[in-house]
Amino acid sequence: MGPNAAAAKQAEKLRIDGNTYFKKDRFGAAIDAYTEAITLCPNVPVYWTNRALCHLKRNDWERVEEDSRKAIQLDSNSVKAHYILGLALLQRQESVKGIKELEKALDLGRGANPKGYMVEEIWQELAKAKYLEWERLSSKRSWELQCLKYVFLVIVRPII
Numbered sequence: 001m002g003p004n005a006a007a008a009k010q011a012e013k014l015r016i017d018g019n020t021y022f023k024k025d026r027f028g029a030a031i032d033a034y035t036e037a038i039t040l041c042p043n044v045p046v047y048w049t050n051r052a053l054c055h056l057k058r059n060d061w062e063r064v065e066e067d068s069r070k071a072i073q074l075d076s077n078s079v080k081a082h083y084i085l086g087l088a089l090l091q092r093q094e095s096v097k098g099i100k101e102l103e104k105a106l107d108l109g110r111g112a113n114p115k116g117y118m119v120e121e122i123w124q125e126l127a128k129a130k131y132l133e134w135e136r137l138s139s140k141r142s143w144e145l146q147c148l149k150y151v152f153l154v155i156v157r158p159i160i
Contacts, residue, residue, distance in 0.1 A: 102126040
C-alpha cells in the first residue's frame with residue numbers, strides 16, 4: 001500500500017470517527033476528525049460538507065459558508081453542499097443568494113433522487129426562505145408607500 005492509499009485509508013477512518021462523534025452531538029471532536037481527514041485528503045468533498053454540518057450545528061455560519069464553498073469547488077453537483085451553503089447564506093442575511101443555492105440544491109436533488117428525504121427538506125427550506133423574502137419586500141414596499149403618502153400630504157398637496 002503506497003503513501004496515498006495509506007493516507008486515504010486513514011482519512012476514511014477519521015471520517016467514520018467524525019460521523020460517530022457527530023451522532024453523539026460531540027461537534028468539536030467531529031470537527032477535529034474531519035479536519036484531520038481534510039489534511040490527509042483535501043480533495044474529498046464529503047469531508048468538507050461533513051465539517052460544514054458540524055459548524056452549522058454550532059451556528060458558525062462563516063465557517064459553514066467556507067467549507068460548503070470548498071466542497072462545491074471540488075464537486076459542483078453536491079446537493080448537500082449547495083443546501084448547506086444556502087442555509088448559511090440565509091442566516092447571514094443574504095437571502096437572494098441563499099435562495100439561489102437552495103434552488104440549485106433542489107434541482108440537483110430532484111435529478112439524483114426525486115423522492116429522497118433531502119429533496120423534501122430542501123423544498124421546505126426554500127419555500128420558507130421565499131416567503132420570508134416576499135414578506136421583507138412587502139414590508140419595504142409598504143414603508144415606501146407610506147413615505148410617498150407623507151410627501152404628498154406635506155409637500156405636494158399644500159402647493160395644489
